[in-house]
Structure formats: structure tokens, C-alpha cells
Amino acid sequence: MEEQRIVDIFQTYREINQAFFQILSKAASKHNLTALQLVVLRVLHEYPEIRVSELAEKLNLGNSTTSGIVDRMVKADMVERERTKKDRRAMTLTLTDKGKALWRETDATRLNMMRPLLSLSEQDHRELSRLQNEVLRLLKQSKEEA
Template sequence: MEDQRVVDIFQTYREVNQAFFQLLTRAASKHKLTALQLVVLRVLHEYPEIRVSELAEKLNLGNSTTSGIVDRMVKAGIVERERTVADRRAMTLTLTDRGMELWRETDATRMNMMRPLLSMSEHDHRELNRLQHEVLRILKLSKEEA
């Protein structure tokens, strides 16, 4: 019976994650992007002048996979690579003006598509937030003990 509780929790998170990813994919495709490119836009918006290795870490992807995504975005004129002043061998990534505009457009699309979540009551929102933090706390504790 306890095993089923674990399976139920995992399955629910998996289904929610899939629903969010599908929504993200739809929002991105409206702007001729992939969901991953949309996430890259968000990260570069939040962390201007980030290195590829740092971006890869934030995306939970390998450096070569991340470099491939960045290469396509550079070619599309959305992202630019710049050498750092401190270390001329190192490259940082920034959004171009076109990339910044694309971020604003895609973010607005994504938020409009997620607006139905606001039908959840404030109480339910607070409780969901509390429960998610509790799940994270338990999983992090379990990870540290492993």
C-alpha cells in the first residue's frame, strides 16, 4: 500500500510535467522555436553573459548538446557569443535585440496559455506550493542520505 502512494505521487508529477512541456512546446512552436530554445531564451534573459557550460548546467544537458542548440540560435540571429574581457579564450552568451524581442513575445504567449491556472483558489495555490516544497525537501534529504 505504501509503495502505491509513492507510485501515485511520482505519476502525478510526471503527468503535470508532461502537460507543462506540451504547453511549452505549443507556445514555442507559435514562434517557430523548440521548447528547449524557449527555455534557453528564458535562461539567457535571466542570466545575461552566461557561459555555455553554465547554461548546460542550468538546462541539465551536456555541453555538446547545449552547444548545438546555441549554434542554431546564433545562426538564427537570436543569440550572440562574445569573448570575455577577463579571459579572451572564454565565450559568453547574450540575447541579441531580436532575441530579446522574441523572449518578450514567447513569454507573453506562454503566460497567456498558462493563465487558466489562475482559476485555482489562493488557498489551493498556497497548499500546492507548500506540498511541492515538502516533496522537494524530502527528496533532497533522501538524496543526501543515499
């Protein structure tokens, strides 16, 4: 019985995650991007002048995989690499004007596609947030103990 509760919780999160990813993919494809490129745009929007290694960490990808994605985005004029002023060997990533415009457009599309979530009442939203934070706390605690 307890095992089934765990499976149910996991399965629900998995289905929700898949639904979010499908919306993200659809929003990205409307702008001729991949879902991963859209996530890169978001991260670079939130963290201008980030290093490739930091981006890789935020994406939960390896440095070489992240570099490949960045290379394609540089060629498409969405992202530019710049040497840092402090350490001339280090490179940071920033959005180009094209990248910034793409971010604004795709973010608006994504938010519009997720608008149905606003039909949740304020109370349901608060309860959902509380429960998600509790699940996260319990999983982090379990990970630390393992």
C-alpha cells in the same frame, strides 16, 4: 499500500510535467521555436552573459549538446557569443535584439496559455506550494542520504 502512494505521487508529477511541456512546446512552435530554444531564451534572459557550460548545467544537458543548440540560435540571430573582458579565451552568451523580442513574445504566449492556473484559489495555491516544497525537501534529503 505505501508503494502505491509513491507511485501515485510520481505519476501525478509526471503528468503535470508533461502538460507543462506540451504548453511550452505549443507556445514555442507558435513562434517557430523548439521548446528547448524557448528555455534557452528564458535562461539567457535571466542570466545575461552566461557561459555555455553554465547554460548546459541549467538545462541539465551536456556541453556539446548545448553548444549545438546555441550554434543554431547564433545562426538564427537570436543569440550572440562574446569574448569576456577578463579572460579572452572565455565566451559568454547574450540575447540579440531579435532574441529579446522573441523572448517577450513567447513568454507572453506561454503565460496566456497557462492563465487557467489562476483559477486556483489563493489558499489552494499556498497549500500547493507548501506541499511541493515539502516533496522537494524530502527528495533532496533522500538523495543526500543515498
